[in-house]
Amino acid sequence: MDLKILGMNVLVALSQLVLFLLVAPLVTGWARRVKAFMQNRRGPSLWQPYFNLTKQLRKEVVVSENTSWIFRFTPYIVFTATLAIGLLIPIYTSFVPLGFIGDVIAIIYLLALARFFMALAGLDAASAFGGLGSSREMSLAAIIEPAMILAIFTVAVTAGSTSLSTIAEKMSDKLNGWDLLAPSHLFAFIGLFIVALAETGRIPVDNPATHLELTMIHEAMILEYSGRYLALIEWAASMKLLLFLTLLANIFFPWGIAASEQPTFDGVALGLGIYLLKILILTTLVAFVECTTAKLRLFRVPDLLTVSFVLSLIALVLYFILGGGASHALL
C-alpha cells in the first residue's frame, strides 16, 4: 500500500471515528422519535440526546462516599472501550484503523471489559438496585457472548477471516460477493439482531425508558451516576447501539462500503450515504420491535437468547453442510 493511499485511509478512518462519536446520540434520538411516532406521540426533538449530554457534562458530579476508585474509573473505561471498538470495525470504508491489533474477538473482549467494570460499579455503591442490575447483567452476559461469537463466526468462516475488514471487503466484492451469501447468513443475522437488542438494553430484554428500578438491568447499574460520569455512560450506550447496528449492516449487508484498496472521494461519499441509510433502516427496525412486543419476563430472557444462540449454531452447521455461498447451496 503506498503512502498516499495510507494517508487517505488514515484521514478517512479519523473521520469515521468522529462520525461514530457524533452520530451515535442522533441514532438514539431517531429510535426514540420512531417509538414516539408509533405511540401517537410527538416525541422529543431528534437533538434531545445532545442536549442531555451537554447538560450532564456541565452538571456537578455527586459520588457516594461509600464508593471506591472503581466507581470513578468505570465511566472512562466504558467510554474508551466502546470508542476503541469504533476503531476496530469498518464503518463506511472497509479500512479498519486498529485492524493490526485485533479482529472481531478483540471486540467481544472489549465489550466484556466494559461490562465487567459496569457490573462492578453497580455493586460498588452497595445500593440494592445496583446489585440487582449487576447480577442480572452478568447472568445474561453468559448467554449473550457465545451467541454473539457464533453469529459472527458464521460470517467469518464464509469469508475465511475473522478480520471484519476482510469480511466486509469480500462480501461487498462486486464480482464474487453474492456468491458468498448463504442461507446460514439469514440465521446468523437474526441471531445477531437478538444479541444487539439484548446488548443495548432494548425492549424484549430491558426497557431503556422505564422508571421502575425493580425491573431494570442496565439502568439499575447506573442509577448512582450523575453529571459527566452519567454523560459518558449514556454516550457510550448510544455508541454501543450504533456499534451493533454497524456490525449488522457491515457484516451482512456491506454492499456500497468504500473499499480501502483505492479510496476515492466519490466512493467514500457513496459509502457514507449508504451507511447512514442502512443505519436509519436498522434503527427503525429496532424501534419497531420495541413497540410491537412487551418486555419479556426476566426468566424468559434466557429463552430468547438461547434462540439466538441456536440460530447461530444452525447457521454455522448449515455452512458446513451446504458449504458456503449461494451458488453452492443452489447447486
Next chain:
Amino acid sequence: MVVSQTDAVMAELRHQFGGHIAELKAQHNEIYCDLNAQNLDWLPKVCTYVHLHWHASFVCAWATDEREQFKTFRLNYIFSIDAQDLFVIVRAPVSPEQHQFASVAAHMISANWAEREIHDTFGLKPLGHPNLKRLWAQPDWPPNAFAMRKDFSLQSHVPRVEGVFEFRQVEGEGVFEIPVGPVHAGIIEPGHFRFSVAGEPIINLQIQLYYTHKGTEKLCEGLSAEKALHVSERISGDSTFAHSTAFCHAIERLAGVEIPGRAQFLRMLFLELERIYNHLSDIGMIVNDVSFLVGYAHAMRLREDVMKLNEKLTGSRLLRGLNTLGGVRRDLPETVYSEVRDTLQNVRRELEELAELLWSSASVMDRLETTGVLTEKTTKDIGIVGIAARASGLDRDCRRDHPHLRYRQIDFKVPVYTTGDVYARTRVRVDEVFESILIIDQILSQISAGPIRVLIEKIPANAHALGYTEGWRGPIVQTIQTDNEGKIFRYKIDEPSFHNWPALIFAVQGNIVPDFPLINKSFNLSYSGNDR
C-alpha cells in the same frame, strides 16, 4: 320484605345471645347490636357467629372515645350481609381503666389491620391478636400518644422518639433484603417495601405505609357536615366523587332525607365516569409496566378523552366540588347527553380494539397470565374487596348487593374471574368499563327533569349512620356519628385500599422481583386513602 329479614336477623341474634345484648335496634338497613359491658369476651363470639351464620363479610372496625358521655370507649364492628342488603354493627364498650378487649382478629383474620389501628390510635389492646405490631404509628411515634382519643389535641406537638422498624428477617444462604422506597422513582405516593429474596424469587414482602397520614378522621371531628364534605373529597384524589358520595349518603341517611331522583341519577353518572377514567388509566399503566408501549399510549389517550368529558360536563377533570349534602351542585343540560353517548361509544369501540390487541399479543399475555396469583381462599380469609376480589372469584359488588341511588333500576352484570392473576384483574377492569358505559346509557334514557338538590334543614344530634357506595377500587363505607350539636363526633372512613394492601403480600409470593411493579399496579391501591 326487608323489614321481615331485618326482624329475622334480630330475632336470631336475640335467640343466640339474648342475655349478652344490651340493646338491639334497626335503622334503615343497619342493625345495631350493643353488647353488655361485663361480657366483653362475647364480642368475638357474636362477631364470628354473624360472620359464619349469614356469610357476612367483615366491613370495618373502629373505636370511639365516649368517655365524656358514657365513661367508656366503644368498639364497632360492621358486617355486611350481602344477600339480604343488611349491615350488622356489633358494638361493645371497653372500660377506660382496662384498655383491653378480646380480639376478633384471633378468630377472623380480616379484622387484623383494623384492630392494630385501634391499638395504635386509641391504646386499646386486642387480647389474643395474632400479630400485634404497629401499623398506623411509625417507629418514631411515642408509645403513649393516642391520636384518636378525645383528649389528644390536634395542635399537640408530639416528641419524636428513637425506634426501629420491626421487619421479619428471613435468614439463609443467598437470602438478601431489598429495601424499596418510601420515595419511589415514579410520580407515586410514598410507601416502604422490604423484600426478602433468594436470587430473583421473592420469599417475603413486608410493607410499611402511613407516610401520608393526614389525620383526616380526627380533622373532621367537631366540624359541621358542610365543611367535612370538602375533606371527604380529598381522602383519595382518584376516588373524589365516590368518597364524597359515601359521605353525603351517610349524612342524608342521618337526616332521613331522600335526595331527588335527578340528583341520584347524576351521582350515578359521575360515579361511573370516575370508574371509567380510573380503569382506563389502570389498563394503560399495567400495559406500560410490561413495556407494551403502543397499548399504553392508546389507553392513556382514551382516559384523557373521558377526563376531558368530565371537565366539559362538570368543570372538573377529577369531579371535585360536585357533591353537596342533599344532592349535587351542578345540573347537566339535556343537550350534552348526545355528546356523553358519542364520547363513550367511541371509548367502547376503541377499548374493544385495544383489548383485542392485548389479548392477542403473546408477549403481553405471557406477562399477565399466572403473575401475582391471589387465591380465592386467601381473598376470602383476609377480606379482600373490589376489583381484586372479583378477579379471584368473589362475586361482590356494593352497587348490586346494597342497591343505593337508583342502581336497582339499572341492569348490569358484575364481571367475575377466578384465576386471580394480573390478567384477571385487568379483565375485570376492561369488562367493568363496558358495563359502566351501558349503565350510563341507561341513566341517560331514564333520567328525567327535576330538582337536583333538597335542603337538609337539620342534622340530628347524637345520631349515627352509614353511607356507602362502590368506588372504582371497591366498596367505600363511611360512618358518621354526631355530637350534641349535630356536628361530627366521629368520622370513620373505610377505604378499599386498607383491606387490599395485605393482598399484595400474598400475591407476590413466589413471583420474581421484576414482576413486583406489575403486580402492584394490577391492584393499584391508594396510599393516601389507606393512610387517611
